[in-house]
């Protein structure tokens with residue numbers, strides 16, 4: 001039967017109602033908290049992505065890969081704080097690093113003993129990063145990288161891609177946002193080699209930077225085609241345009257980022273999320289001749305401010321996590337576990353003739369409606385948005401936590417059982433609703 005036949009449409013809405021009611025029954029304390037929050041924060045929210053329908057579950061604590069909600073329900077954490085939660089919750093080595101930092105003083109107003117250790121580790125693992133600087137967020141890291149590119153090239157325009165996300169003020173999902181920083185952006189369709197190359201050529205005299213995620217993260221976990229990135233690398237090199245890889249999300253895909261797997265070296269790279277060990281973090285780094293612009297011992301240096309840029313919590317937790325826990329072997333292993341997980345999820349869809357697929361790279365995955373190959377960010381019709389909502393609520397009601405838009409990550413605290421339980425529940429949900437998917 002046609003998926004959009006009125007009978008199926010009604011079934012979908014009825015199923016969504018039932019799942020929503022069950023969700024509400026399981027989360028009455030979260031509902032109360034959300035109602036109170038709405039009085040003092042717009043929509044009860046202080047970070048847009050944490051809102052979902054009908055209301056977000058309030059979490060009380062996390063241990064390993066498990067979360068406990070205000071209502072006392074336990075969830076296996078397949079959201080992993082949008083990839084920042086790589087280490088799971090309360091890893092003993094990170095706890096220890098943070099305790100040491102707290103005991104030795106939080107805000108010293110001077111360089112501390114952690115920052116150079118973390119910088120050394122980053123520069124040694126990322127081949128394209130000669131030098132690095134720290135910020136408080138990935139957003140800031142991207143803003144600083146763009147500033148460096150503008151100063152280095154003495155040009156103004158920035159090329160970005162539809163579906164790209166580089167922070168709250170660099171958001172290119174559905175047309176220009178009034179919240180975006182006022183750069184002269186040129187936006188191109190992702191994975192479109194021809195359009196991109198001709199736009200680079202047309203604007204070659206004015207382009208300071210091409211800013212791109214080697215996989216659209218927030219835009220649906222859609223990997224860039226290698227040819228697409230290679231063509232951009234070649235063209236930007238020709239015209240001295242800074243190529244910036246935003247690896248805030250994807251850098252966990254190998255010991256040296258997704259760029260290492262691709263074998264492509266950008267001029268600048270931005271980092272964030274898990275690299276702060278769970279504390280607020282961002283970093284930008286790259287070629288010596290560009291990073292050198294920030295050297296305060298040189299004349300006419302660029303100023304890079306930020307009270308908490310080298311805060312001891314982020315530096316100590318970040319260093320402990322990156323150097324002691326997320327070793328190159330662990331990175332490789334997690335990538336392979338993620339690829340196998342993606343394969344198994346897709347196998348479930350194929351075996352049961354479900355009109356869904358899972359995209360992504362390594363431990364960062366996106367669940368999508370539809371079976372045709374996806375190479376650009378999608379805009380769903382209402383029926384498909386409801387299908388994703390239904391999967392999300394049914395999985396939550398079974399104790400699996402991830403984002404309503406279908407965003408899933410793995411973390412290193414997970415064991416095979418956690419992954420197998422997810423696969424079983426996912427198949428159970430899809431099969432029980434197979435007629436409406």
Ligand SMILES: *Cc1c(COP(=O)(O)O)cnc(C)c1O
Pocket residue numbers: 136137138139140142165166167168213217218246247248249272273281282
């Ligand atoms: C999360 C993210 C950012 C923004 O990082 P914040 O620390 O939230 O500011 C930038 N780029 C990408 C690709 C991200 O996933």
